[in-house]
Amino acid sequence: MSNILEIKNLYKYFGGIRAIDNLSMQVRENSLTALIGPNGCGKSTLFNVISGVLKADSGSIKFNGTELIGLQPNEINHLGLSRTFQDTKLFQNLTVVENMMLPPKHQKGEKLINIFKSKEKVDEMETELLDKALDILDLLEIRHMGYEYTKNLSGGQSKLVDLARILMSDPKMLLLDEPTAGVNPALTEKLFQKIFEMKNKLNLTVMIIEHDMDVIMRDEVDYVFVSNLGNIVAQGIPKEVQKNKDVIEAYLGK
Amino acid sequence: MSKLSINKILDPIRIDYKIASSISFAIMILFTFAIKNTLLAIILNAIALVYIYIQNDQNYTEKTVNNIKLLATVTNFLLAFIILKDTPYSLFMVEALLFIVFYTLLALSLNVGNGLTGIVNFGVVAQVTVGAVVTGLLSVRGMPIFFAFIWGILGAAIFSGLIAMTTLRLKDDYFAIVSITIGEIFRQFLNTEPSLRARPGSNKLTTPGILDIPQPLAGFYNSTLINIAFFDWMNYRLFLGFIGAFIVLIALLIVNVIYYSPYGRLLKSIREDELVTNVYGKEVFKYKVIIMMISGLIAGAGGAMLAWIFLVITPENFLPLTTFFAWTAFIIGGRGNNKGMIVGSIIFVLLQRASRLLDNADSLFMRGLNSFVKFANPEAPSVSISYLQLIVVGAVLILFLRFSPRGMLPEEAYRPEIRGKKLPRAGSQAKSVQTEELDNNAQTNNKGDNNL
Numbered sequence A: 001m002s003n004i005l006e007i008k009n010l011y012k013y014f015g016g017i018r019a020i021d022n023l024s025m026q027v028r029e030n031s032l033t034a035l036i037g038p039n040g041c042g043k044s045t046l047f048n049v050i051s052g053v054l055k056a057d058s059g060s061i062k063f064n065g066t067e068l069i070g071l072q073p074n075e076i077n078h079l080g081l082s083r084t085f086q087d088t089k090l091f092q093n094l095t096v097v098e099n100m101m102l103p104p105k106h107q108k109g110e111k112l113i114n115i116f117k118s119k120e121k122v123d124e125m126e127t128e129l130l131d132k133a134l135d136i137l138d139l140l141e142i143r144h145m146g147y148e149y150t151k152n153l154s155g156g157q158s159k160l161v162d163l164a165r166i167l168m169s170d171p172k173m174l175l176l177d178e179p180t181a182g183v184n185p186a187l188t189e190k191l192f193q194k195i196f197e198m199k200n201k202l203n204l205t206v207m208i209i210e211h212d213m214d215v216i217m218r219d220e221v222d223y224v225f226v227s228n229l230g231n232i233v234a235q236g237i238p239k240e241v242q243k244n245k246d247v248i249e250a251y252l253g254k
Numbered sequence B: 001m002s003k004l005s006i007n008k009i010l011d012p013i014r015i016d017y018k019i020a021s022s023i024s025f026a027i028m029i030l031f032t033f034a035i036k037n038t039l040l041a042i043i044l045n046a047i048a049l050v051y052i053y054i055q056n057d058q059n060y061t062e063k064t065v066n067n068i069k070l071l072a073t074v075t076n077f078l079l080a081f082i083i084l085k086d087t088p089y090s091l092f093m094v095e096a097l098l099f100i101v102f103y104t105l106l107a108l109s110l111n112v113g114n115g116l117t118g119i120v121n122f123g124v125v126a127q128v129t130v131g132a133v134v135t136g137l138l139s140v141r142g143m144p145i146f147f148a149f150i151w152g153i154l155g156a157a158i159f160s161g162l163i164a165m166t167t168l169r170l171k172d173d174y175f176a177i178v179s180i181t182i183g184e185i186f187r188q189f190l191n192t193e194p195s196l197r198a199r200p201g202s203n204k205l206t207t208p209g210i211l212d213i214p215q216p217l218a219g220f221y222n223s224t225l226i227n228i229a230f231f232d233w234m235n236y237r238l239f240l241g242f243i244g245a246f247i248v249l250i251a252l253l254i255v256n257v258i259y260y261s262p263y264g265r266l267l268k269s270i271r272e273d274e275l276v277t278n279v280y281g282k283e284v285f286k287y288k289v290i291i292m293m294i295s296g297l298i299a300g301a302g303g304a305m306l307a308w309i310f311l312v313i314t315p316e317n318f319l320p321l322t323t324f325f326a327w328t329a330f331i332i333g334g335r336g337n338n339k340g341m342i343v344g345s346i347i348f349v350l351l352q353r354a355s356r357l358l359d360n361a362d363s364l365f366m367r368g369l370n371s372f373v374k375f376a377n378p379e380a381p382s383v384s385i386s387y388l389q390l391i392v393v394g395a396v397l398i399l400f401l402r403f404s405p406r407g408m409l410p411e412e413a414y415r416p417e418i419r420g421k422k423l424p425r426a427g428s429q430a431k432s433v434q435t436e437e438l439d440n441n442a443q444t445n446n447k448g449d450n451n452l
């Protein structure tokens, strides 16, 4: 198995705050990788830099061999790298189905001329997309919410819809920023199961941010990075990481 | 005064929405032709209209309800034409129609820019100016009116596109400020630039302005053919109103196609969250520039309409106030609803013009107001109607923003109806057992939703 994501000597400072400080890491293709670390250690910032939302100060990020630094967020998305946000950013005044029908690439209806000239083709594609959206909703068992405004959903439902939406863009790799934050324990378990299911079914590489170590220490997780103060302080399979002295320090203090 | 209590009071007399509206329609038409007292007829018709608006029937989609509301409002306005036909106010109605057309175009332009895409454009009047000046100049210099009009709207579109490309990367509020400024710069330019002054047959005007602008289809109208075919009270200004209404219809059709298409969905996503739309692979900036151009196209048509209404345009026609009036019509109508733009403009223009009817120094109202002002401050100048207009419009705007921020016809959700794929309507979902038990904080905040 090869590395799908390779980060080398990455830096991102906010004034005096060293959010990412000479960070290097590799993510294997088709793995489920977890990134854990205390609050404020730069995990979300790392996702922001990878996805092009923030510009890195220096360093290199290669996705499938393509350098991501300098690309716009939309270009990075088109390479097959999709992400979610920690504060589930659904389009509040759109329905669940509408939310999901945005991400697919190369839609016919994205060209102004097509919606006037080739209405048939646009409709055809819409039907396909709707079918696909409904299938994904079925898979996540939330089809009945399809035409609901997302502003009316609960926290847990929103997280599921967020997952459904990101799957619509046919990604190769998912970056999930705390997909279970603010969700009650019973749903957390279910959400994780759904993520594993999706990953296997669609052959995805998944990287998950978690700040709760216990949640991530399970067999389905292939590899764990532990981050602290903008750097990777430990890595390995969950069992190894758990025993690592630095990790205990980062989480429990000295 | 919460809306809830109004709804409670209404509950006993609430019947099926379609039946209620049909009855109201019948009553409106009956009143129009049966009641000889014009004031009474107008008031009763208005009550029937309000009755349609305060109905709150959950059994119909927002779309059905909005369509009925639109139909009722437009019918009511047209019936007022018939009621006022033989009174001195018929002139008032014709002028109102012309400005309703004008503000509908501006509000539609805002609806594309802001209602759909979320761009805070306070430069509507700049787009209007370009449309008016180009149409006016070219037709005064002898170009056929139709082509002058096309160049006018294209000019406004290109101008808007250029402005967007250079300034739209600014954050919302900064763009808003810049857009006001651009309108003012353009107006000052109009004041000083001699090549933007003209009248037929002469380019050497000493004062700023474009004079004697030819009106569309005036020759056709004068050929009397149409005079025979139409009512006896047809005049050219009313005819111009119909031409304007036709332009509105075309604009509405185009904007509607955009609205209810994947393209519109993309634009709405930009409105909801620009960053997320970008992260999901869409080139946000490109779409915003295109949308500014389309909004320029429509506002430019409004500009041409203004040139035809006034026949003479001077820089004073393009004060920033027009922008804020357009925003008022847009907010009253319902941000994000194209049909609402017609309703919003009707309400706004009637309010604005009706307050002008009070402009009679001898009227009880004005005398009362003046003596009050003099009592408060003996030095104060007499109250002028232009202030009163602004007060009325401002007060209505505040009331809407406070009590009905979604406007008269709230935005409708896009729910693609595709063969064999039936999904339950929003709000009517039966939750499956597993999600219900896992919902820690299910909200039902769409219950208190209200239309008035």
Ligand SMILES: Nc1ncnc2c1ncn2[C@@H]1O[C@H](COP(=O)(O)OP(=O)(O)O)[C@@H](O)[C@H]1O
Residues within 6 Å of the ligand: A014, A017, A019, A037, A038, A039, A040, A041, A042, A043, A044, A045, A046
């Ligand atoms: N846009 C920003 N501007 C300034 N500081 C930021 C910004 N984003 C994050 N930070 C800071 O960077 C540090 C890392 O934040 P973040 O990546 O969100 O942490 P977490 O690991 O909890 O996701 C924090 O100290 C935070 O305050």
Ligand SMILES: [Mg+2]
Residues within 6 Å of the ligand: A043, A044, A045, A086
């Ligand atoms: Mg974070």
